[in-house]
């Protein structure tokens with residue numbers, strides 16, 4: 001069998017941790033090869049090595065049987081390797097075309113950049129693979145899904161034959177995911193090869209031919225996806241059985257925790273993000289799911305609720321008290337915790353240690369500090385407890401800079417920080433984005449536990465499965481309005497899907 | 509692997525495999541490279557580099573030291589004190605996410621207030637000193653306030669506004685000195701009163717009449733104080749958080765704009781203290797039409813000190829040695845003063861390139877590891 005890519009016995013050390021330990025990955029031409037592993041298993045590291053961002057400490061890389069040294073991404077380009085990173089690398093005030101040709105600009109006379117030529121080429125590529133990208137759009141005007149396609153076009157523009165996708169579906173809506181799968185199939189039909197990292201076993205089953213599993217930096221196995229069930233995949237990856245269905249106690253709602261009336265906010269730039277929420281309520285011991293297609297005002301709604309954005313008018317009652325004019329700090333002190341949507345922008349101070357990040361919401365009060373003096377001893381011990389309880393994996397424990405942690409473990413640290421505060425109201429926005437199935441299972445059980453203890457949970461998620469599994473009540477947001485609300489018994493994928501697309505109003 | 513039997517080489521590799529260790533060592537290598545570059549330079553213009561460096565050390569520390577004359581050392585410490593303040597001012601701003609390159613102007617304005625009050629007030633010495641030191645801090649803070657507000661409210665880059673304020677300070681000071689406290693010469697203010705001078709007889713005598721003064725004690729206190737604020741208090745925690753990530757700080761309920769303003773004001777206040785140290789401890793008057801060099805040197809001091817308060821002290825001492833030793837070198841040999849400036853400049857240059865040096869270390873370690881692997885393989889083959 002001839003492989004296009006062979007990574008043989010790759011080992012890579014970071015301070016305090018062996019990210020890849022004698023890992024082997026062999027990719028056939030024209031296949032979609034999935035890379036599966038827990039958070040921190042070393043998937044991104046392995047792909048960064050293939051793309052020339054890191055050098056392996058030992059091991060060999062072969063392309064079409066030839067041993068090669070990929071010293072930097074330019075070399076990777078020459079070998080026709082392209083990569084879409086977990087976090088995109090685009091210049092936001094540049095156009096699509098300008099981003100794509102960056103570093104490879106076609107020239108006219110006097111060294112002027114030939115934008116029209118480049119834009120045409122981009123348009124052709126976009127048409128060929130039905131990516132529906134407009135070459136002249138500015139990046140900050142287009143959706144995350146479209147931005148990803150720009151990243152894909154960047155690879156195509158450079159004639160990449162081997163395409164690496166690092167968690168491409170984490171940021172996409174279900175429909176965008178389907179389209180991406182279709183695009184990927186087109187690529188392999190053309191003879192390109194794809195390596196995809198994803199935590200979603202369904203997607204692997206749907207699109208991948210073979211799957212290589214890593215666990216704690218070590219190579220476990222490579223399997224044919226056709227002959228392997230989701231459960232088996234999960235077991236290979238975690239090393240134990242994973243329970244997909246969550247058990248919860250019967251729904252016993254208590255006092256009203258959150259009640260929202262006539263909340264309004266106009267977004268001058270993007271009208272579809274304006275908010276007009278007539279009524280929404282959430283009680284103790286209840287998980288309220290907020291469903292909706294990305295970009296229908298959920299982000300803004302949560303930001304208004306938590307105080308990150310100002311509201312125009314309306315009433316937000318928390319345990320009977322109007323909190324619409326309180327500061328973020330005051331709301332947090334009342335017992336509202338918030339797992340933010342964007343972990344790098346809001347959730348973490350990447351240049352702080354894990355210890356400092358875990359104290360981020362409570363550093364100012366006892367026992368984290370007394371009279372303005374930090375109690376380092378307590379902070380350290382507290383961080384250690386969270387790390388242990390939430391299984392946050394990193395090189396140097398509480399002293400690790402969060403920047404160097406894997407995406408999923410950063411997320412676990414945030415979830416840990418917020419859940420451990422035992423809030424009265426927990427606002428969880430995409431709490432399991434980028435987590436492995438084992439970690440998802442755990443976070444879900446923590447959310448259920450919070451609910452069963454009588455806390456109120458507002459869960460925002462793009463994943464219908466997650467919402468249907470956890471929620472007692474599901475509200476659907478469409479263009480800034482709550483267009484329907486269903487109890488978990490009544491809800492199913494179809495009804496919610498219809499509401500999400502602005503279909504018609506059912507429920508109340 | 510047993511720890512005891514590791515060779516020096518293995519230990520070397522192990523130590524530098526950790527990025528934070530590479531970071532820690534980089535400044536020393538910077539200094540070494542800078543000194544080496546100076547050595548080559550002296551060779552090139554036909555001077556004896558050994559003699560050159562001995563002269564620098566003599567001029568800054570050792571001349572007369574063993575005969576009980578501490579004058580040289582005292583002078584160096586006085587300069588190092590000023591540099592500690594300016595370096596700390598820059599480092600504090602850096603640590604809290606601001607690039608304050610207007611330390612020179614803030615120092616000048618703080619110093620101007622000191623000289624003004626040192627001229628016009630008549631007070632008993634302890635009170636007078638307390639007043640001018642406080643006034644210096646306030647003066648420096650005031651000068652940083654404008655860039656601080658512009659940054660906090662309108663997100664205007666402090667890099668531009670602070671440096672502009674340097675020139676505003678220069679001309680403002682010139683104008684008011686000429687009106688209120690003109691000196692003997694057109695280009696100077698008049699001298700401050702004895703009661704406002706930070707010179708302290710006991711200290712001056714101890715160091716054989718050198719420029720060393722009470723501000724050295726103040727510097728020590730301020731360094732410890734700033735370290736304490738940054739590492740041990742919730743206030744410092746907030747300032748750093750806002751510097752690294754304003755969005756996440758807002759999410760955590762911090763008052764972002766207020767913290768930016770505080771950072772700028774504190775940085776300015778430390779710069780103002782540099783003014784007290786220099787103008788009330790060293791020169792006792794203000795020169796007109798110049799922004800003191802200490803401001804820009806402070807940037808280098810901070811870089812070389814890795815922005816840590818104690819690191820700043822060490823690197824200020826080094827810069828003090830080079831500055832005062834350089835003057836002596838110039839006086840004693842035919843090596844021109846410019847050359848001394850170039851050597852100092854080279855060290856600064858290498859200090860700024862600490863990142864490059866970290867990178868080089870990384871490469872070196874990799875190479876050594878590769879070699880080791882080869883050896884092992886060869887052994888296996890044998």
Ligand SMILES: Nc1ncnc2c1ncn2[C@@H]1O[C@H](COP(=O)(O)OP(=O)(O)OP(=O)(O)O)[C@@H](O)[C@H]1O
Pocket residue numbers: 014015017018019037038039040041042043044045046393394395404405406407408409434
């Ligand atoms: N630049 C770095 N410096 C230090 N440690 C690092 C660095 N990059 C990754 N690591 C560590 O290496 C391990 C593997 O990280 P990696 O990002 O490859 O995980 P991953 O499998 O992609 O996980 P996830 O699913 O959470 O994205 C983690 O424990 C991480 O803390």
Ligand SMILES: [Mg+2]
Pocket residue numbers: 043044045086406407408
């Ligand atoms: Mg990853």
